[in-house]
Amino acid sequence: MTNVSATTAIGHAADARRVARRKSPTARGRLPVLILFLPPALLLFTIFVIMPMGEAAWYSLYRWDGYGLPEQFVGLRNFEVLFGNGAFLTALKNNFLIIVVSLLLQIPLAIWLAMMLANRIKGVIVFRLIFFLPYVLADVAAGLIWRFVYDGDYGLFAAVAGFLGVETPYVLADKDLAIYAVLAVVVWKYFGFHMMLFIAGLQSLDKSVLEAAEIDGATGWQKFRFVTLPLLGSTLRLSVFFAVVGSLQLFDMIMPLTGGGPFNSTQTMVTFLYNFGVTRMQVGLGSAVGVVLFVICVTLAFSYKRIFMRHD
Amino acid sequence: MTETGSSIRMSAGTKIYLYVSLTIIAAVVVVPLLTTALGGFKTLGDLRINPFGLPAEWQWSNYTDILFGDRYWRQMMNSLIIATLTVFLTVSVAAMAAFTFAHVRFFGSNFLLNYFLIGLMFPAATAILPLFIRIRDLGLLNTYWGVVLPQVAFGLGMSILLFRNYFRNLPEELFQAAFVDGCGYMRFFWHVTLPLSRPIIATVAIVSFVASWNSYILPLIMLNSESIYPWPLGIMVYRGEFGTEWQLVLAFITLTILPTIIVFFLAQKHIIAGLTAGAVKS
Numbered sequence: 001m002t003n004v005s006a007t008t009a010i011g012h013a014a015d016a017r018r019v020a021r022r023k024s025p026t027a028r029g030r031l032p033v034l035i036l037f038l039p040p041a042l043l044l045f046t047i048f049v050i051m052p053m054g055e056a057a058w059y060s061l062y063r064w065d066g067y068g069l070p071e072q073f074v075g076l077r078n079f080e081v082l083f084g085n086g087a088f089l090t091a092l093k094n095n096f097l098i099i100v101v102s103l104l105l106q107i108p109l110a111i112w113l114a115m116m117l118a119n120r121i122k123g124v125i126v127f128r129l130i131f132f133l134p135y136v137l138a139d140v141a142a143g144l145i146w147r148f149v150y151d152g153d154y155g156l157f158a159a160v161a162g163f164l165g166v167e168t169p170y171v172l173a174d175k176d177l178a179i180y181a182v183l184a185v186v187v188w189k190y191f192g193f194h195m196m197l198f199i200a201g202l203q204s205l206d207k208s209v210l211e212a213a214e215i216d217g218a219t220g221w222q223k224f225r226f227v228t229l230p231l232l233g234s235t236l237r238l239s240v241f242f243a244v245v246g247s248l249q250l251f252d253m254i255m256p257l258t259g260g261g262p263f264n265s266t267q268t269m270v271t272f273l274y275n276f277g278v279t280r281m282q283v284g285l286g287s288a289v290g291v292v293l294f295v296i297c298v299t300l301a302f303s304y305k306r307i308f309m310r311h312d
Numbered sequence: 313m314t315e316t317g318s319s320i321r322m323s324a325g326t327k328i329y330l331y332v333s334l335t336i337i338a339a340v341v342v343v344p345l346l347t348t349a350l351g352g353f354k355t356l357g358d359l360r361i362n363p364f365g366l367p368a369e370w371q372w373s374n375y376t377d378i379l380f381g382d383r384y385w386r387q388m389m390n391s392l393i394i395a396t397l398t399v400f401l402t403v404s405v406a407a408m409a410a411f412t413f414a415h416v417r418f419f420g421s422n423f424l425l426n427y428f429l430i431g432l433m434f435p436a437a438t439a440i441l442p443l444f445i446r447i448r449d450l451g452l453l454n455t456y457w458g459v460v461l462p463q464v465a466f467g468l469g470m471s472i473l474l475f476r477n478y479f480r481n482l483p484e485e486l487f488q489a490a491f492v493d494g495c496g497y498m499r500f501f502w503h504v505t506l507p508l509s510r511p512i513i514a515t516v517a518i519v520s521f522v523a524s525w526n527s528y529i530l531p532l533i534m535l536n537s538e539s540i541y542p543w544p545l546g547i548m549v550y551r552g553e554f555g556t557e558w559q560l561v562l563a564f565i566t567l568t569i570l571p572t573i574i575v576f577f578l579a580q581k582h583i584i585a586g587l588t589a590g591a592v593k594s
Contacts, residue, residue, distance in 0.1 A: 039409075129580055131337065248435070
């Protein structure tokens with residue numbers, strides 16, 4: 001979760017301006033504190049975040065194996081290669097699919113569970129813990145566990161198939177099915193996090209509005225559709241944002257599950273970057289993927305801010 | 313559905329519906345984890361016939377062999393060192409920078425804050441190749457620092473934001489009183505701000521610890537000798553080596569995620585609050 005809310009990032013620009021105008025007391029020793037406190041963060045951030053990003057843009061115009069200096073300028077050739085590459089187009093499509101599933105399956109599931117667990121019934125805490133558990137596990141561990149579950153010879157799928165007397169499916173080896181298997185694991189791993197966001201959102205709701213709706217004779221569904229859901233707006237936007245950002249950088253989980261295969265059918269942008277850019281040291285091509293990912297992230301952040309965050 | 317005291321009015325039917333739904337979902341979460349842990353106690357043949365149930369014969373040796381070897385402990389140690397360094401650096405560097413943004417007025421303060429917030433917009437993966445070349449040229453390849461420094465750098469945007477928001481909400485009177493008494497910024501930071509900021513320090517520490525403990529792509533690219541691999545890399549190597557001997561792989565997975573699960577259940581309130589508040593509060 002290093003990458004979080006760019007939307008709030010933009011929101012804070014205005015916030016910062018307000019602070020500057022606020023009159024705050026000044027103490028002596030302003031210069032020493034600036035000289036001591038700012039440079040560590042500034043240097044680290046510049047050297048390891050901003051400069052590499054700039055360099056990615058620069059390298060993406062070269063054909064380069066990473067040694068010496070990039071000299072073979074190829075213009076936009078790397079991007080042409082990229083968008084002509086079937087595996088990369090699959091990766092783009094998969095990233096899009098992951099976003100769609102996150103939005104249409106994972107978030108509704110999370111809301112449904114949050115609504116149930118907002119009830120004061122016995123065992124609420126235990127269920128919350130269980131549902132949140134996959135989120136704290138490493139993606140790699142989750143991927144390996146599911147690699148076993150899907151295993152056609154030893155795993156749970158094999159057992160279930162054997163029990164039903166049907167032929168064992170090798171889901172992860174099937175180029176049409178593998179991506180759906182991956183999607184299931186993504187939902188399994190992350191729904192608990194979104195559920196927690198919604199539980200927090202529900203708990204901060206003004207109960208009197210719901211009581212008023214109830215007195216007016218609203219049914220359960222009406223209360224949810226016209227009162228709860230609109231009031232959960234900001235939580236929903238946050239949840240959508242995390243789902244989208246998380247989907248775009250999916251990598252750790254794919255590697256133990258399929259490594260991008262079979263036949264590149266489960267590549268995402270980042271696994272493509274790794275498999276084609278890093279392992280083959282095609283710095284130019286890999287950097288071009290980075291640039292495409294960067295452009296997508298920034299575009300999404302800004303348009304998201306424009307479309308959804310107007311009210312906040 | 314969300315009203316308080318609904319348990320009183322809830323009908324038996326609703327209750328059954330709730331518990332059945334919740335139990336089914338919980339089973340989907342728990343069954344793979346339990347099968348993994350139990351699978352580690354089985355023989356390969358047993359696993360093949362009976363992946364769900366209890367082991368026919370408990371093979372403790374699968375686990376003890378790993379626990380008595382040094383491979384497992386070395387990986388855990390490496391992960392712990394990397395995560396501790398990451399947390400320590402992130403908290404101190406981000407808190408200092410955030411303090412200047414929250415309390416010191418200076419020219420370009422807004423601009424600099426927004427500069428850090430750019431970091432929230434894209435993941436480390438976008439710049440992974442130039443990052444690799446930078447770390448290589450700095451001679452940090454295959455060292456802990458080669459992983460720690462980029463991790464800290466990419467965590468800074470979020471951490472600075474969290475710290476700054478918290479610092480600014482501390483009561484204004486404190487500053488006035490302290491500054492009238494002639495307290496300088498540094499002493500104020502050390503003696504007033506930090507002691508009052510324990511909750512947010514905990515949040516930032518938890519977020520960066522969990523991120524570092526589970527991190528895979530940065531170590532994968534920066535490290536190349538197994539002796540300093542953190543566990544997510546080690547577990548992949550182990551799986552590569554033992555291929556289809558699933559019972560050993562399952563035992564290894566279980567042991568590597570065990571610390572996470574134990575700590576999670578012990579400190580669940582803080583961890584859930586930290587990980588979700590980290591998201592919400594920014």
